[in-house]
Amino acid sequence: MDQAPDSPRESAGSHGLPSCYRHPGRETGISCTRCERPICPECMVSASVGFQCPECVRTGSGTGHGPAANRPRTIAGGAVVDDSFLVTKVLIGINLAVFVAVLALGDRFVDELSLIGYAYNPQLGEVVGLADGEWYRLVTSMFLHQELSHIAFNMLALWFLGRMVEPALGRGRFLALYLLSGLGGDVFVYLLNAPNQATIGASGAIFGLVGAFAVLLRRMKLDMGPVVLIILFSVVLTFVRPGEISWQAHLGGLLTGGLLALGMVYAPRERRTLVQAVVVAAVTVAIVAALIARTAYLT
Structure with missing residues (x-):
């Protein structure tokens, strides 16, 4: 003690x-x-x-x-536990395991799991992508990295932000926010990016944590400087490395995570669980509706 x-x-x-x-x-x-x-x-x-x-x-x-x-x-109503970073460590472990699989299995593994809207794959000799019903790519792409620098930067960001956000939300709420933020980033990519452009990485989910961190700082009336610096750094990288940084995933994850965090930490105490469930359900429905609409347009 x-x-x-x-x-x-x-x-x-x-x-x-x-x-x-x-x-x-x-x-x-x-x-x-x-x-x-x-x-x-x-x-x-x-x-x-x-x-x-x-x-x-x-x-x-x-x-x-x-x-x-x-x-x-916790501030969001979650249970206070001894290992308050467990989900963060598990997510990092999954990302690292998938990265090892990429190194072992090569580009074919990446092609089959990356986020892509609608494209003809000459290696497979068939059309692939979300619009062809391969919705599993929404989840697999969130844990997929090819370059050491890419996964190193994302995992450092996940460790830093996870240690701030997970203890404040609790395990279940943190995991829901992380996954839905990743899906929100994927949806923005699906809506705004070229259908045949492949995207990988945990950036959408991580920027969801940035949005949640901003809401928590505001809720606790603390300095917003760290969040502003993270966002400015991302904007600079987007212009310095055009075509390599998915601003669509960043923006979608940031908005999704911020919205979910607002519902989680500002929900009235007497109806906290109900309000949080409604917010999570509304975000999920919006994501599914956007996916269906974009798929109908492409097909």
Whole structure:
């Protein structure tokens, strides 16, 4: 168990913000409403007013009555767990495993799993793509990378953002946001890109985490500078490396992740689960409708 500080306030960090009492290296602008110690997104537990630290919740000063009411919850209502980065680590593991498979099996493996709308593949001697019913490509392309620099950059971004977003949302909500953001990025590619242009990579899902991170910073009234820098860096890369960066996937993932996060962290407490389910369902329906409409147009 982490040792609590002698005083309720920690020393200010490099940016003038106090550090989380459980994670000294993490600056934060949020404090426990009961003991007033500074807490980071991983440690904050939703309370009737503001947030509480895990220790105050465990000692019976939670938000309701009885064990169930006092159970630690994230800002979005998810369960607080010991390994708060588990889903992030599993996603990174899947991406790395698929990358090893690409190195072993070669371009043919990539051709069969990449995101492509509608095209004639001379190697297979047939038409391939989403418009031909190969909707599995929406998911497989999200875990597909060919170059070491590509997967290294994406996995570093996933590790950084996942460690911020997953503890704040909880495992289930984080996984739903990640996958739907990836699908949202794929849909924008399908709608706006040339049908015969293949696209791969986790960028759409990762930019969904960027959108969610921005919403969380806004919700906790913290500095938005890190998100602005990430977006500006992506815009610069798009112009520096035209044709190599899928701005459609970035934009689609960013909007999808931001919208989902808004529904998850701003849902009213008394109807939180219902509102979150409606938002997730509405985004899913919109994605499916866009896929059906584009497919009908291409065919």
